[in-house]
Amino acid sequence: MMRALILAASAALSATCTSAFAARVLDEAPITIDGQPRRYYHLHDTEAAGKATPILLISGSGCKDFGSRVPFFFERYPAPVDVYFLEKTGINKGDNSETCSTAYKSGDYLERRVSDNLAFIDSLPALKAMTARSLAVLGFSEGGTVAPLVALRSPKIGWLATGGSGGLPQSESFLIFADHGIEPYAKPFSRAYLLQTYAEIKADPESVDKEFFGHSYRYWSSHLFYDPLVTYRQLDIPIIAAMGEKDESEAIESGRALRDEFTKHPHKDFTFIEYPNASHALQAPDKPHLQDYVASLADWFKRQRPAPR
Numbered sequence: 001m002m003r004a005l006i007l008a009a010s011a012a013l014s015a016t017c018t019s020a021f022a023a024r025v026l027d028e029a030p031i032t033i034d035g036q037p038r039r040y041y042h043l044h045d046t047e048a049a050g051k052a053t054p055i056l057l058i059s060g061s062g063c064k065d066f067g068s069r070v071p072f073f074f075e076r077y078p079a080p081v082d083v084y085f086l087e088k089t090g091i092n093k094g095d096n097s098e099t100c101s102t103a104y105k106s107g108d109y110l111e112r113r114v115s116d117n118l119a120f121i122d123s124l125p126a127l128k129a130m131t132a133r134s135l136a137v138l139g140f141s142e143g144g145t146v147a148p149l150v151a152l153r154s155p156k157i158g159w160l161a162t163g164g165s166g167g168l169p170q171s172e173s174f175l176i177f178a179d180h181g182i183e184p185y186a187k188p189f190s191r192a193y194l195l196q197t198y199a200e201i202k203a204d205p206e207s208v209d210k211e212f213f214g215h216s217y218r219y220w221s222s223h224l225f226y227d228p229l230v231t232y233r234q235l236d237i238p239i240i241a242a243m244g245e246k247d248e249s250e251a252i253e254s255g256r257a258l259r260d261e262f263t264k265h266p267h268k269d270f271t272f273i274e275y276p277n278a279s280h281a282l283q284a285p286d287k288p289h290l291q292d293y294v295a296s297l298a299d300w301f302k303r304q305r306p307a308p309r
Contacts, residue, residue, distance in 0.1 A: 023047075026071055033119050036089055040120065041067040043074060043083040049138070053136055053159070053301040058117060058150070060141030060164070061215070062089065062102045064097035065144070071291040076291040079298040084127060090158040105208055108215065110222035113142075114149045121154055131308040133158030133237065138297070140164055141249065141280065144241070145223065148231045152249035158306035160239045161297055164247060165279045166254025167232060167261055171198055171224040173251040182248070182256065198224065229261055236275070238304035244278030244295050269304055 023046040031040050045052070048049035057073070059066040066112075067087050074081050089112075090104030100108075121127045129136065136159035139147030144165020151157040166173070174194055183193065204210060212220055232239070237260075237292035239275055243255035255274060262270035275282055275289045281291040 017273070020032075024071065024074075026068075028067065030118070031086070031124060033086070033116055033123065034088075038089060039067065039087050040124065041070050041083075041085045041087070043070050043085075045080045045082075052082035052084040053298075054084065054115065054127075054134070055086040055297075056121065056129065056135055056137045056150070057083050057159075058113070058137065058139040058143030058146050059088075059287060062096055062097045063088070063100035063108075065091055065093055072155070073291065073294050076295040078295055079246050079296055082121075084124070091278075105216055106150070108219050110145065110149075110219075110226060114148045115149050118145065118154055121150075121156060123135070129158070130156050132156060135265045136161065136297075136301060138162070138294070145170075145226070145228060150236065150262055151237060152231055152234055158237055159301060159304065160235065160237055161300075162239075162241045163282060163293060164243060164250055165228075165241065166243060166250055166252075166256075167229045167258030168227055168254035169227050170249070170250070173254050174224075176251040176253050180251075193292060214246075229258070232258065232261065236268070237306045238300075240271040240273070240297070242273040242275065242282060242289075242299055244275050244280060244282050244284070244289075246277055247280045249280040271300075 003269055010046065012299045025044055025046060027042040028039060028046070030044070031038050039255050057070060065087070067085060070083060070085050070174055074083060088104060089107040090101040092101070094143070121135070132155045135156045137147045137151050137156075137157050138161045140162070141164045144162035147160055147162055174185050175191055178191040180186070200210075201212065201217045201220050201224065205215050207217040210217045241255060241258055243250065243252055247255075252274065255272065259272040262268055262272070273293070278284040278289055280291055
């Protein structure tokens with residue numbers, strides 16, 4: 001049975017939402033993906049069916065239970081909300097990421113995350129019934145790498161939004177951090193150490209026992225050397241990307257590389273937002289930008305209509 005959690009509307013939400021969709025609900029239900037039992041979440045407003053742009057949310061790295069946190073990102077969303085989120089394999093409710101399960105580690109690589117979300121779109125009746133270019137995909141951090149690939153492979157995706165993700169291979173971002181003297185990439189690590197580790201990962205790309213930065217070599221072989229620009233160049237839908245100037249996980253140069261790539265193609269519908277002094281979570285010393293960025297997508301969806309596929 002699907003169980004619903006009725007979420008108390010915050011003051012900010014009440015100020016912007018009408019009574020027609022004041023009650024925000026988080027549903028949790030089981031689903032089988034590739035023969036494995038999983039769970040997914042559906043955040044939506046009551047009495048607002050069909051009024052919202054549906055969003056597929058893709059989370060970042062790690063094995064922390066993310067599903068219960070979904071409502072936080074949409075607390076300031078000023079419109080009916082209709083969000084779907086598939087929890088990663090091997091994550092149990094309440095997991096705090098201190099110890100990741102064997103099942104999680106075995107499925108923790110880029111192509112698996114992409115294929116799981118594509119299967120989710122094709123398996124869940126509500127998503128399967130959607131027409132071409134009627135679904136948006138929103139990815140944060142690692143999810144910002146997964147989301148463009150999902151957008152490229154699913155004809156249902158009509159908008160792409162990312163946060164904390166850019167256009168350079170992650171291996172290059174780490175080297176940029178090392179060159180800038182940023183810890184731990186420059187100390188205790190170094191450019192030479194990173195290059196040596198890259199070579200070791202390439203020599204043993206399927207290892208789930210060897211680790212670097214808390215992830216297996218299998219994970220890193222799928223992420224470190226992947227070039228996002230190859231995917232972005234093939235997309236023909238509205239795209240918006242946001243990064244913090246002081247992002248500590250993805251070098252801001254990666255976001256600027258994405259911006260510069262689309263500057264060469266002004267006919268493409270692309271928006272880049274760089275928040276001054278903000279972190280990977282879009283948190284500036286004087287202002288949190290994450291929820292405001294997500295809230296701004298409601299208007300962006302209305303203005304940036306995807307062309308028919």
